[in-house]
Amino acid sequence: MIVGVPKEIKNNEYRVGMTPGGVREFVHHGHAVLVERSAGEGSSFTDEAYAAAGAELVDTAQEVFARADMIVKVKEPQPVEIEMLRPGQILFTYLHLAPDLPQTQGLIKSGAVCIAYETVELPNGTLPLLAPMSEVAGRMAAQVGATYLQKPFGGRGVLMGGVPGVLPAKVVVLGAGVVGTNAAYVAMGMGADVTVMDINIDRLRYLDEIWGNRVRTLYSSKHNIEEAVYQADLVIGAVLLPGAKTPWLVTREMLPHMKRGAVVVDVSVDQGGCIETTHPTTHADPTFVVDGVLHYGVANMPGAVPNTSTLALTNATLRYGLAIADKGWKQAVLDDPALAKGVNVLDGNITYKPVADAHGMNYTPLEKLL
Known part of the structure; x- marks a missing residue:
């Protein structure tokens, strides 16, 4: 299989x-990997390192999309990238389709096989491809919150750990x-007074067992x-319903009624957000204020x-990528129910029910198409 890695835009x-x-692993498995020049520079991976691993460096994203059987990305395809997809081509990346109707419509029109990292789900309910970025975003949320609580950044002027x-x-x-x-x-490590809320009592019990009275747990009513x-001085939104739009917990x-200069960091913003007044922002323009409360809604926090x-x-x-390349996507999802749940759009059909429900569109079970 020819695997393409374009530069994120x-x-x-x-x-x-x-x-x-x-790249080296894919090449070892007998596949060809196309990498757009300078694609890895932002992550401190040089073109020379990719070439040494066996990749073919190409000059444009257009060439990557034109030649590759499978596109491996990080973020959802932008409109110009959606236009380059073709029927039957595999797209393997984060999609977050539930709050994004234009992208959903574009992928349906493309006819591509669209497999979303964030909905690959193991039998125990865990999300193995979302977890690493959730770990990064969660740890960053406390750091970001601490920064924006400082007065020059618009916050209340509160030090996380006090003195x-x-x-x-x-x-x-x-x-x-x-x-x-x-x-x-991380907030606990900074010395903050931390309260974690959830509707899953077993999960709260687990946190209580590992951290004791260093963190307070509270049922999320x-x-x-x-x-x-x-x-609160800082509210961190960390709610997830796999593949579905996040409910608003803070209206x-x-x-x-919140403190003036309080900060909210809504990590769930890429699925619609759990704070009604948040909307996606960028690292270039990360914050805005509503009713005296500073909002941070960067949708790709780990990109920093x-x-x-x-x-x-x-x-x-x-x-998972190797399984798709080695077996072909169809056999790979037949062999692995977790990967099958990652298939969101196939041949112009929505095959992940929460996405269809979010947009009021038709849902086609993957098994029917297979």
Whole structure:
């Protein structure tokens, strides 16, 4: 199979779909890998490193898309990239289709086989290809929150860990999954007063067992969310419904009751956000203010630490990508139910029900098409 790795073109996206080490594995399996020149520079991977790993360097994304059987990316295809997809071509990347109707329509029209990292799901419910970026984004959320709490950045002027005689910042983490756990871990390490909220009591019990009274756990009811958020200096949105639009836990009506200069970091913004007033922003223009509350809604947070992120992502995606290349996508998804759940769009059909439901469009079970 010919595998193509184009340079990412989303605003301030410095990650790349595959490391030179990943290229070497594909080549070892007998596949050809096309890498667009300078695709890895933002992640500190040189063209020379890709060439040494066995990649063929090409000058344009157009050539990558024209020649490759499978496109391996990081972020969802931008409109110009969607136009380059062709029927039967495999697209293997993050898609986040539920809040993105134009992209969904574009992929349906393309006729491509669109496999989303974020909906590959193991039998235990874990999301192995989303997890590494969730770990990065969660840990970054606490760092970003600490930065924007500083007065020059628009925050309340509160130090996360406080100092002797002065209370630390109150941090509320909505969601105790991978993002929330990592956000709480770093915020706790900074010395903040951390409360983690979730509807999964077993998950809260687990956090209580590993961290004890260093972190507070609280059931995520409407009343408890209001009480916690109104007292918070920093709110981190870490809610995920796999492949579906995120519900709003913090509504617009709640904002006037929050502290002036409080900060919200909504990591779930790429699935619609769990804070009603958030919308996707970029690293170039990351924040905005609503009712005196500073909002950070960058949809590709891990893109700010691309070397770490690309290494972590390739670690997770490599075996799945190799399975697709070695067996062909159809046999690969027949052999692996987890990978089958990653197929969101196939031959002009939506094959992942939460995406169809989000847009009120027709859903076609993958088994029917196979």
